[in-house]
Amino acid sequence: MFNTDARVPYWRMSGVYFSYFALVGVLVPFLSLYLQALGYSGYDIGLLTATLMVTRMVAPNFWGWLADRHGQRMGWVRRGNLLAFVCFLGIFVSTEFYWLLWVLFSFSFFWNAVLPQFEVVTLAHLAPNTGRYSLVRQWGSLGFFVAVVCLGYWFEGERILTLPVIAAACLLVIWLSSLKVPEAALNTCGRASRPVRALLLTPAVWMFLLVALLLQVSHGPYYTFFSMYLAAEGYSGAATGWLWAISVLAEIALFLAMHRLLARFSLSGLLVVGALLTALRWVCIAVFPGYLWVLIAAQLLHAASFGLTHALAIEWIRQQFEGADGQGQAIYSALCFGGGGALGAWLSGVIWEQSPAATFLMAAIAATLALALSVCLHRMNKPGVAGLN
Numbered sequence: 001m002f003n004t005d006a007r008v009p010y011w012r013m014s015g016v017y018f019s020y021f022a023l024v025g026v027l028v029p030f031l032s033l034y035l036q037a038l039g040y041s042g043y044d045i046g047l048l049t050a051t052l053m054v055t056r057m058v059a060p061n062f063w064g065w066l067a068d069r070h071g072q073r074m075g076w077v078r079r080g081n082l083l084a085f086v087c088f089l090g091i092f093v094s095t096e097f098y099w100l101l102w103v104l105f106s107f108s109f110f111w112n113a114v115l116p117q118f119e120v121v122t123l124a125h126l127a128p129n130t131g132r133y134s135l136v137r138q139w140g141s142l143g144f145f146v147a148v149v150c151l152g153y154w155f156e157g158e159r160i161l162t163l164p165v166i167a168a169a170c171l172l173v174i175w176l177s178s179l180k181v182p183e184a185a186l187n188t189c190g191r192a193s194r195p196v197r198a199l200l201l202t203p204a205v206w207m208f209l210l211v212a213l214l215l216q217v218s219h220g221p222y223y224t225f226f227s228m229y230l231a232a233e234g235y236s237g238a239a240t241g242w243l244w245a246i247s248v249l250a251e252i253a254l255f256l257a258m259h260r261l262l263a264r265f266s267l268s269g270l271l272v273v274g275a276l277l278t279a280l281r282w283v284c285i286a287v288f289p290g291y292l293w294v295l296i297a298a299q300l301l302h303a304a305s306f307g308l309t310h311a312l313a314i315e316w317i318r319q320q321f322e323g324a325d326g327q328g329q330a331i332y333s334a335l336c337f338g339g340g341g342a343l344g345a346w347l348s349g350v351i352w353e354q355s356p357a358a359t360f361l362m363a364a365i366a367a368t369l370a371l372a373l374s375v376c377l378h379r380m381n382k383p384g385v386a387g388l389n
């Protein structure tokens with residue numbers, strides 16, 4: 001059980017994660033269906049989705065620099081949440097392609113900036129028990145679960161066009177919930193034990209980031225086209241929602257056990273397992289989409305492909321970027337979620353028009369490359385090196 005020490009704003013932090021990932025549960029599974037209902041092609045959908053990822057390459061670094069330099073990290077989180085809400089309201093003006101591209105770009109610039117900084121706040125509040133991070137983060141998974149299950153039923157037929165209203169409401173709740181979280185007094189404006197540039201040149205560091213980038217590339221088809229993939233195979237909106245929900249249940253189970261895994265196994269060893277199961281997941285989806293039991297098994301592997309690898313990255317960054325946590329989280333978010341996610345979304349949009357199944361085979365190839373690198377990283381790992389033990 002989580003120790004709800006009065007000094008730790010557990011429920012207030014959990015509320016931010018819940019509402020933030022409820023919005024992810026609106027956009028990730030259903031945005032492609034919304035854009036398809038507006039008449040956009042697979043290539044257009046891939047490009048528009050990639051826009052959400054591209055801003056992660058710039059915004060988190062800028063926000064991280066501001067927060068590390070000036071402190072008051074939650075103040076920057078609140079500003080970002082409010083500006084994301086205001087920018088998103090532009091979707092009610094027009095759904096013309098270039099206007100929609102601008103709305104998604106401007107809204108996501110601020111939306112993508114806040115989470116890495118909030119991760120730093122969460123870890124600071126939890127210190128010294130940072131291994132308990134996953135027990136707070138699981139509420140984000142629960143928010144995603146509630147959203148995909150409920151909206152899977154709601155978004156049948158033309159009701160998919162109500163997506164902007166629901167997304168805007170989620171953004172408003174995210175901002176309101178962030179007002180309740182206090183500033184973290186621990187290590188908000190410290191200095192890194194080593195210069196950030198020097199850290200990035202360390203072999204174990206850049207190899208870890210490259211593995212994380214490839215894993216995010218492999219998720220591009222999933223986050224962009226999985227719901228459309230299921231619809232093409234004849235699955236209903238409700239079935240689609242539950243398949244997404246199953247993946248989140250697996251993720252929650254992983255988060256509950258993550259602090260025990262971190263205490264027992266090395267980060268590099270767990271990374272090898274995560275990359276292997278990620279590659280297996282995409283092969284199953286590509287080859288056996290008509291078999292519901294295979295899809296269920298593949299969705300359970302989300303515990304490894306996202307839950308495990310993300311929790312590993314958060315802990316690794318905490319160890320490596322002590323004193324410059326905001327920059328570390330920003331680099332991870334920008335390079336891996338931003339660069340990797342955008343590249344994966346764009347590639348899947350290009351391949352989708354030729355063969356939907358081939359998009360997931362591309363994902364499997366990217367995950368296999370990540371697996372090869374993670375094996376090399378594990379072999380070169382030595383006690384006390386790069387925080388991978």
